[in-house]
Amino acid sequence: MQATSTETTPPVIELMDADIPSRRDLETVTVTGVTWTVSQGDFWVIGGLQGSGKSDLLSAAAGLLRPVRGTQRLFGREMMPTYAHEYLAERLRVGLVFGEGGRLFNHLTLRENVALPLNYHQPLGASETAVRVEALLQATGLEEWAEQAPSEVNPSWRQRAALARALALKPEVLLLDNPMALLDPRKSRWWVDFLDQLSVGHPLLDQRPLTLVVAVDDLRPWRLPNLRFGLLEEGRFLSTSASFLLDASSPAGWRDLLAAELPEQKPAD
Amino acid sequence: MLHGPLPQSFLDYFGHRLLRLILTVQGLGAFMLITLGVMFSRLGRAGGILRPLVLAQTARAGLQLLPMVTFLAAALGLVVIGQTVSLLSRVGATQYLGPVMVTAVVRELGPLLVALLVLSRVGAATVIELGTARALGEVEALEALGIDPIYYLVVPRVIGMALGVFSLTVYLLLGALFSGYLWAFLQDVPLQPGDYIRQLAGALDGLDFVLIGLKTSFFGTVIAVVTCYHGLAQPLRLEEVSTATTQAFTQCLILCVLLDALFILIYLVV
Numbered sequence: 001m002q003a004t005s006t007e008t009t010p011p012v013i014e015l016m017d018a019d020i021p022s023r024r025d026l027e028t029v030t031v032t033g034v035t036w037t038v039s040q041g042d043f044w045v046i047g048g049l050q051g052s053g054k055s056d057l058l059s060a061a062a063g064l065l066r067p068v069r070g071t072q073r074l075f076g077r078e079m080m081p082t083y084a085h086e087y088l089a090e091r092l093r094v095g096l097v098f099g100e101g102g103r104l105f106n107h108l109t110l111r112e113n114v115a116l117p118l119n120y121h122q123p124l125g126a127s128e129t130a131v132r133v134e135a136l137l138q139a140t141g142l143e144e145w146a147e148q149a150p151s152e153v154n155p156s157w158r159q160r161a162a163l164a165r166a167l168a169l170k171p172e173v174l175l176l177d178n179p180m181a182l183l184d185p186r187k188s189r190w191w192v193d194f195l196d197q198l199s200v201g202h203p204l205l206d207q208r209p210l211t212l213v214v215a216v217d218d219l220r221p222w223r224l225p226n227l228r229f230g231l232l233e234e235g236r237f238l239s240t241s242a243s244f245l246l247d248a249s250s251p252a253g254w255r256d257l258l259a260a261e262l263p264e265q266k267p268a269d
Numbered sequence: 270m271l272h273g274p275l276p277q278s279f280l281d282y283f284g285h286r287l288l289r290l291i292l293t294v295q296g297l298g299a300f301m302l303i304t305l306g307v308m309f310s311r312l313g314r315a316g317g318i319l320r321p322l323v324l325a326q327t328a329r330a331g332l333q334l335l336p337m338v339t340f341l342a343a344a345l346g347l348v349v350i351g352q353t354v355s356l357l358s359r360v361g362a363t364q365y366l367g368p369v370m371v372t373a374v375v376r377e378l379g380p381l382l383v384a385l386l387v388l389s390r391v392g393a394a395t396v397i398e399l400g401t402a403r404a405l406g407e408v409e410a411l412e413a414l415g416i417d418p419i420y421y422l423v424v425p426r427v428i429g430m431a432l433g434v435f436s437l438t439v440y441l442l443l444g445a446l447f448s449g450y451l452w453a454f455l456q457d458v459p460l461q462p463g464d465y466i467r468q469l470a471g472a473l474d475g476l477d478f479v480l481i482g483l484k485t486s487f488f489g490t491v492i493a494v495v496t497c498y499h500g501l502a503q504p505l506r507l508e509e510v511s512t513a514t515t516q517a518f519t520q521c522l523i524l525c526v527l528l529d530a531l532f533i534l535i536y537l538v539v
Binding site: 122 | 317405406407416
């Protein structure tokens with residue numbers, strides 16, 4: 001099943017019949033035959049059980065992992081999997097929030113981690129950088145922990161710092177790898193609400209709507225309107241709508257993701 | 270039997286080892302060229318980030334090793350210089366003191382000893398740090414942020430270790446030559462400090478300073494590049510980090526000795 005878009009703008013992410021390898025073993029394919037298009041303004045939630053290849057799919061979508069077969073394009077351009085200066089412009093338009101604590105750098109404080117992309121790419125002067133970092137820390141509720149090392153704070157704050165770091169350069173698309181794993185419902189709620197604000201336009205991004213792809217292993221918190229769903233099951237990627245998920249005839253693997261509670265479409269405000 | 274063909278398993282073994290050696294040399298060469306390319310093409314970009322990293326690596330491969338180098342300088346002075354001065358005095362050959370000291374200590378032992386110290390104290394830690402960072406996905410995180418991992422992780426280590434080996438060698442040589450004389454003095458060797466310094470100064474020429482500077486910088490560069498290569502160049506699992514560290518240590522040792530041999534040839538030719 002292929003997701004189609006009615007938008008006239010060129011796709012942000014395109015995977016065409018792509019076989020995605022595992023990041024840990026490039027010779028093992030984890031997801032096969034992915035055909036997936038993410039258009040500007042989309043908000044995708046990709047569900048999959050642990051080990052289903054969500055992280056690999058996101059890495060491939062971000063251009064960090066080359067499919068062993070098929071094509072991958074970012075803003076219409078095929079990317080190299082490793083750092084290459086000529087692909088920098090496309091890479092900076094994509095923010096990636098890794099799972100498992102966000103892969104922050106332990107030799108830097110949370111503030112320094114957030115400031116790192118700004119200090120490296122230097123889009124702003126020193127004082128503007130400080131203001132921007134402060135705004136990011138404030139928006140993610142991290143002011144209290146800003147001067148601490150990642151290892152000194154709990155994973156939920158690390159994950160928020162990774163989000164702030166990914167937003168620092170004002171990306172056009174944000175990919176998040178299971179950001180709510182192991183969070184309690186209250187903290188999960190914060191993520192859903194914050195991502196919802198980002199998708200419609202947030203002051204941090206000059207009110208520009210952000211294209212979002214979130215990989216999760218629990219679909220229950222995702223009750224936002226206009227979401228698009230993708231599911232990873234048995235090495236295949238399937239895209240669908242929330243209403244299809246509600247269908248009792250949905251595959252068993254999908255129902256596992258929904259556990260006892262099915263997502264409900266909430267009318268738009 | 271000695272003239273017969275080697276059993277297939279031996280051929281397989283040697284062929285496998287040879288191919289691995291070629292691939293390693295090729296990988297190290299490519300990594301070195303990439304590192305130098307990044308270093309010279311982007312030096313000055315994002316200096317605000319690079320400067321503290323370079324300072325931290327220089328302190329780590331230099332300043333923090335000073336106590337150990339002081340101990341080594343005293344030991345080298347006692348074991349080699351003090352004994353040599355004492356022996357040459359006993360056989361009435363103090364006129365050879367300068368050339369012996371310069372050839373054995375200044376040109377060979379000093380730089381090699383410091384390189385080994387930096388390799389064991391900093392090089393091994395570098396493979397572990399970078400290998401772990403790679404295994405935990407931090408390198409991928411840098412790439413996702415559009416940050417060149419070579420620029421952020423390797424360049425500061427190359428500059429830091431090159432500066433560290435150079436400055437520690439200077440410090441070690443001065444310390445060893447001083448402590449050597451001190452040990453000789455304590456043994457009542459009839460050698461005036463002025464004569465000792467004149468002998469050393471007479472045996473040294475301008476080229477020595479240039480070649481010692483080059484040699485120590487190359488030692489530092491080789492240690493940094495090889496250890497960073499093993500930490501970064503291949504995808505690693507956490508359990509493979511220790512093997513990568515051992516490989517890096519061995520290869521650094523071999524390359525430093527080969528580099529030293531190359532400089533001996535240069536001394537002989539020049």
